[in-house]
Amino acid sequence: MIVGEKMIKVNVKNLIKHFGDKKAVDGISFEVYEGEIFGLLGHNGAGKTTTLRTIAGIINDYDGKVEVNGRIGYLPEERGLYKDEKVKDVLAFFGGLAGMRKEELKNQIEYWLKKLNVYKYKNQKIKTLSKGNQQKIQFIVSVLHNPDIVILDEPFSGLDVFNINLLKKILFELKDDGKSIILSTHQLEKIEKFCYRVLILKEGKVVHYGRIDEICHKKVAYIEYVKDGKLIKQNLPYKEAISLIKNEEILKNLVKFEVRNSLEDLFLEGGSI
Numbered sequence: 604m605i606v607g608e609k610m611i612k613v614n615v616k617n618l619i620k621h622f623g624d625k626k627a628v629d630g631i632s633f634e635v636y637e638g639e640i641f642g643l644l645g646h647n648g649a650g651k652t653t654t655l656r657t658i659a660g661i662i663n664d665y666d667g668k669v670e671v672n673g674r675i676g677y678l679p680e681e682r683g684l685y686k687d688e689k690v691k692d693v694l695a696f697f698g699g700l701a702g703m704r705k706e707e708l709k710n711q712i713e714y715w716l717k718k719l720n721v722y723k724y725k726n727q728k729i730k731t732l733s734k735g736n737q738q739k740i741q742f743i744v745s746v747l748h749n750p751d752i753v754i755l756d757e758p759f760s761g762l763d764v765f766n767i768n769l770l771k772k773i774l775f776e777l778k779d780d781g782k783s784i785i786l787s788t789h790q791l792e793k794i795e796k797f798c799y800r801v802l803i804l805k806e807g808k809v810v811h812y813g814r815i816d817e818i819c820h821k822k823v824a825y826i827e828y829v830k831d832g833k834l835i836k837q838n839l840p841y842k843e844a845i846s847l848i849k850n851e852e853i854l855k856n857l858v859k860f861e862v863r864n865s866l867e868d869l870f871l872e873g874g875s876i
């Protein structure tokens with residue numbers, strides 16, 4: 604589907620997913636375009652992994668609509684490779700599963716191992732590699748078959764600063780090549796100024812959705828006041844907060860009023876605006 608100039612690669616509409624009584628994802632909607640890095644943010648348990656697994660086709664029983672337009676590569680949160688097998692054999696196995704031809708597979712394995720600085724381990728068993736290097740091999744599994752949409756669940760966890768930067772550089776290259784990257788993280792500092800657009804989730808619901816620069820520049824006020832003996836805490840659009848404190852009763856009982864606009868603030872409070 605094309606909207607304006609942009610090709611939509613993933614279209615999620617009113618997605619709801621229950622696990623028993625637990626609503627893990629509660630009616631979220633968003634789009635991911637061709638050639639962008641899209642961030643899914645939220646604290647532990649916010650619903651990020653469930654959303655990514657649904658897009659990846661691992662979860663099939665859900666309400667709502669999930670349209671995927673292209674081939675998917677997926678780095679799961681729970682890392683798991685065949686630890687007693689050699690790096691090159693594991694990659695050949697997964698590439699084969701994805702339908703890659705022998706010659707192409709050989710070239711791609713070599714290309715990616717070199718790109719991620721792990722070529723020298725190609726004949727070693729997975730279990731002999733450090734955690735970070737095992738993760739790099741698992742990342743290679745997710746991109747080896749040249750997917751259009753790369754889904755990465757917490758791709759930076761377990762990597763040192765050098766490798767985080769290496770991975771970021773590679774993700775930028777993939778984006779410039781027209782791929783759509785969807786990644787999740789609970790570490791904000793890892794994605795600020797990196798993802799172009801983000802979806803912030805809290806308890807399965809969308810708290811913010813849009814361009815990171817717009818979200819950060821949207822003026823928000825955090826307000827605390829006592830009403831009927833209860834402390835009310837709210838994040839509100841700045842103008843709304845101003846008109847609220849024009850109410851004498853609220854002004855009299857005001858505990859805190861702060862103007863906020865950084866992503867970190869919005870993320871931490873998770874208020875609805």
Ligand SMILES: Nc1ncnc2c1ncn2[C@@H]1O[C@H](COP(=O)(O)OP(=O)(O)OP(=O)(O)O)[C@@H](O)[C@H]1O
Pocket residue numbers: 622625626627645646647648649650651652653654680789
């Ligand atoms: N297979 C499952 N069975 C039961 N409950 C589940 C299952 N998977 C997820 N949940 C619940 O759904 C909610 C959302 O979980 P999810 O893993 O999607 O969150 P998350 O944002 O990825 O968290 P984290 O950062 O900790 O990985 C949590 O309350 C979790 O306990």
